[in-house]
Amino acid sequence: xAPRSLKAMTRARAPVFGTFVVEFDTPGMGHILAAxxxxxxxxxxxxxxxxxxxxxxxxxxxxxxxxRVIVRPPSKVYHHIATVLDAGAEGVCLPMVxxxxxxxxxxxxxKYPPVGAxxxxxxxxxxx
Numbered sequence: 001x002a003p004r005s006l007k008a009m010t011r012a013r014a015p016v017f018g019t020f021v022v023e024f025d026t027p028g029m030g031h032i033l034a035a036x037x038x039x040x041x042x043x044x045x046x047x048x049x050x051x052x053x054x055x056x057x058x059x060x061x062x063x064x065x066x067x068r069v070i071v072r073p074p075s076k077v078y079h080h081i082a083t084v085l086d087a088g089a090e091g092v093c094l095p096m097v098x099x100x101x102x103x104x105x106x107x108x109x110x111k112y113p114p115v116g117a118x119x120x121x122x123x124x125x126x127x128x
Contacts, residue, residue: 021043026061028061069089086124
């Protein structure tokens with residue numbers, strides 16, 4: 001059975017458990033977290049040394065274990081948002097959002113036209 005999506009988890013009445021990864025990651029991390037009962041992981045790029053290459057590897061580890069991933073990119077600019085989504089993150093948590101206008105700009109970065117302005121990337125991780 002496929003793991004629940006993040007969207008399904010937010011609608012469930014049952015508890016959902018996750019953790020925050022900021023300092024280290026190993027190839028076994030996804031399976032370790034799944035065995036510990038984690039449904040999702042919050043993978044931080046803002047306060048860590050994680051670059052996009054290490055995040056891409058980590059996303060495959062979590063995916064193999066059925067653990068959903070929210071990534072906090074290092075900033076809220078388009079190329080940081082689009083890159084982590086194209087790498088396979090199911091969600092993003094953006095730092096320091098302070099207004100409705102900023103939120104609208106972020107939604108445009110996340111959504112494809114006609115709702116947003118995100119460019120399409122084919123045959124990348126998020127295609128499955």
